[in-house]
Amino acid sequence: MTIERKHSGKDISIFSExxxxxxxxxxxxxxxxxxxxxIDPKLKELLGKATSDNHNQxxxxxxxxxxxxxxxxxxxxxxxxxDLHSSEIIITPGATYGIYCALATIxxxxxxxxxxxxxxxxxxxxxxxxxxxPVFVSxxxxxxPDFEKIKNAVTQQTRAIxxxxxxxxxxxxxxxxxxxxxxxxxxxTEIIVISDExxxxxxxxxxxxxSVMHHxxxxxxxxxxxxxxxxxxxxxxxxxxxxASEELNYAFxxxxxxxxxxxxxxxxxxxAGYLEVFDAAANSRMMQNKRDYLISAFSGLxxxxxxxxxxxxxxxxxxxxxxxxxxxxxxxxLTKEKKVCTVPVSAFFHNGQNTGKVRFCFAKKEETIxxxxxxxxxxx
Numbered sequence: 551m552t553i554e555r556k557h558s559g560k561d562i563s564i565f566s567e568x569x570x571x572x573x574x575x576x577x578x579x580x581x582x583x584x585x586x587x588x589i590d591p592k593l594k595e596l597l598g599k600a601t602s603d604n605h606n607q608x609x610x611x612x613x614x615x616x617x618x619x620x621x622x623x624x625x626x627x628x629x630x631x632x633d634l635h636s637s638e639i640i641i642t643p644g645a646t647y648g649i650y651c652a653l654a655t656i657x658x659x660x661x662x663x664x665x666x667x668x669x670x671x672x673x674x675x676x677x678x679x680x681x682x683x684p685v686f687v688s689x690x691x692x693x694x695p696d697f698e699k700i701k702n703a704v705t706q707q708t709r710a711i712x713x714x715x716x717x718x719x720x721x722x723x724x725x726x727x728x729x730x731x732x733x734x735x736x737x738x739t740e741i742i743v744i745s746d747e748x749x750x751x752x753x754x755x756x757x758x759x760x761s762v763m764h765h766x767x768x769x770x771x772x773x774x775x776x777x778x779x780x781x782x783x784x785x786x787x788x789x790x791x792x793x794a795s796e797e798l799n800y801a802f803x804x805x806x807x808x809x810x811x812x813x814x815x816x817x818x819x820x821x822a823g824y825l826e827v828f829d830a831a832a833n834s835r836m837m838q839n840k841r842d843y844l845i846s847a848f849s850g851l852x853x854x855x856x857x858x859x860x861x862x863x864x865x866x867x868x869x870x871x872x873x874x875x876x877x878x879x880x881x882x883x884l885t886k887e888k889k890v891c892t893v894p895v896s897a898f899f900h901n902g903q904n905t906g907k908v909r910f911c912f913a914k915k916e917e918t919i920x921x922x923x924x925x926x927x928x929x930x
Contacts, residue, residue, distance in 0.1 A: 556675075556678065557674065557678040557679050558674060558675070558678060558900070559671060559674055559675035559678075563671055564671060564893055564894070564897035565581065565582045565583070565671075565893065566582075568581040568582065568881065568891050568892070568893055569581060569891070571882065571885045571886070571891060572885055572891035575885055575886050575889065576889060577885045577886075577888075577890055577891040577925075578889060578890050578891065578918060578921050578922040578925060579891045580890060580891060580892055580910045580911045580912075580914065580918075580919075580922055581881075581892050581893045581911065582893075582911065583718070583785070583863045583864065583911050583913065584785045584911075585783040585785070585913040586913075586914050586915055586918055587783070587914070587915045589782060589783055589784045590782070592824065592827065593782060593784065593820060593821075593824050596819070596820035596821075597816055597817060597820040600816035600817075600818075600820050600823075603819070605816050605818075605819045606815060606816060608815070609641075609812040609813065609815045609818060610812070611803055611806065611807055611811060612636075612639065612640050612641065612799075612803065613639065613640060613641025613791070613812075614641070614815065614818040614819060614822060615636070616818075616819065616822040617641060617818045617821055617822035617825075618636045618639045618641065619636060619822075620822045620825040620826060621634070621639055621791060622634050622636055622639070623825075624825045624828075627830075628759070628830075629758055629759070629831075630758050630759065630760060632761060632763055634763075634793065637796045637799065638795060638796060638799060639791055640791065640792045640794075640802060640803065640806065641789065641790075641791050641812075642775075642806070642810070642813060643788055643789065643790070643810050643813045644777065644779065644788040644789065644790050645746065645748045645775045645776060645777040645779075645780075645790040646672050646676075647788075647790070648773070648775040648776075648790050648791070648792045649672065649673065649676060649712070649744060649746060649773075649775050650676040650679075650680075651792075651805050651806050651809060652744050652773040652775070652792065652794075652802060653680045653682065653710070654680045654805045654809075655798075655801050655802045655804070655805045656709060656710060656742050657677070657681055657682040658709070659681035660681065660682075660683065660707065661681070661682045661683070661707060661708075661709035661710070662683050662684075662685045662705060662709060663682045663683070663684055663685065663708075663709060663710045663711070663712060664685050664687055664700065664703050664704070664708060664710070664711040665685065665686050665687070665712055665900075666687055666688075666689055666695060666700075666713065666714070667686050667687070667688050667689065667898065667899050667900065668689065668693070668720075668898030668899055668905075669714065669898055670714060670718050670898070671898065682709065683707075684900070685703050685708070686900055687699050687700055687703045689717075692722075692856075692857065693717060693720035693722045694722060695724070695728055695732075697732070697735065700732070700735060701735045704735060704736075704739065704741070708739070708741055709740075709742065710741060710742045710743070710744055711736070711742075711743050711744070712743075712744045712745075712746065713732070713743060713744070713745045713746065713762065714745075714747075715728075715745065715759075715760075716747075716749040716750070716752065716753060716759070716859075716861030718749070718863075718864060718898075719864050719866050719893070719895055719898055719909040720857075720859065720864075720866055721749075721859025721860050721861050721862040721864060721865070721866075722860055722861075723753060723757050723759065723760075724760060725760060726760050726764070726765075729764070729765045729768060730765070732768065733765060733767055733768050736768075736771065737767065741771070742771055742772065742773070742798070743762055743768055743771060743772040743773070744772070744773045744775070745761070745762040745772055745773070745774045745775065747759075747761055747774050747775060747776055748776060748779075748780045748790070749780055749861050749863065750776060751780075751781050751830050751833060751834060752833075752834055752861050752862055753834060753860065753861040754834065754837070754838040754841060754858070754859070754860060755838070755860065757860045757861060759861070761774055761793075762774050763793050769795065770795045771795075772794065772798075773792055773793070773794045773798060773802070774792065774793040775790065775791075775792050776790055776791050776793070777789075777790045778791070778821050780863070781828075781833075782821070782828070783913065787814070787817050787821075789817050789818065837863075837912075837913065840912045840913065840914070840916075840919075841858065841859055841865060841912050843916055843919055844865055844912040844919050845858065845865065847919050847920060847922075848867070848910075848923055850927075851923070851927065852869065852872040853867040853868065853869055853871070853872070854867060854869075854870070854871065855867055855868075856868060856907075863911050863912065864909045864910065864911055864912070865909070865910050865912055866907050866908070866909050866910075867907065867908060868906050868907050869906065869908060870906055876894075876896070877894035877895055877896045877904055877905050877906060877907060877908055878896055878897070878902070878904075880894065880908065881893060881894040884908075887929070888925060888926060888929045889925045889929070890922045890925050890926055892908040892910050894907075894908055894909075895907040895908060895909055910922075
């Protein structure tokens, strides 16, 4: 039996591949973006309570009302408040699903979607499976958007642009000026922005998160996608939410109801309760400390940090003082021979171009980071 391949993505993602390699060679895994520390015990208690309270049946299509209402309140408490109505919120089974469903909602066969590279590896398969064509535009050498390149990539076939802020792998954050520059490009078109904002609460060094939904005009032309897994370091829960105008959300629901319909109900009640006690500022400080701990632990090693991550889970580093290998070969060598697993930044480009950079995940226990640094010091 032959089943036609529907996308150009890899059969096994780089994250699964590197994690499997880490397990095979007993390496410290700083590759895949999942925390190895415990979630807040309060969140565990709330999940158990939700099942005990018999919240075990289907929820409404848009999500448990308590959760959407608490998200409205939570977003007003941001450092930069975001005013929402519950009709602008849809709970989804994870952020990857939210991006996929947004693309499924808006794309027709032959539509172009601009992808800013380096980019997360799920974007292109989601575009292609839904009949679209990815159009690649490179960020500049500092992982910042080049708006002249973006403008030149727009054609009559362009249906959407995917933005990621804070950015994976670099951690860079879009500013108000960036969003305004994008608006000037799309304002006279029908282009829709899909903004991957899963690391929204993890911004460091006084950097302020600005959502596409903060922009007075783009908010009516965009899907913003968020992740409770990244917010609360519970990636296995696979619950996220999407913000969009009532009109765009209505279109989203026409697809969503036939794919998932609703999301894990006990988890929704637990998340709703946790939003009422969650300290977002303390959470951000904790993760900034982890970033700084990794940078300090790696000091004296032959890696070069070209810029501290402004947000997210990851720190990119150059290794030209250590090896002339391409970044993929280097990541494999580091895992097999030096017992520290990372991800090559080339994996975030459609053509796999060598970047001379690798990405380390710092969403780990200090013990894990110390073990990685010790391996590298002893063996390098």
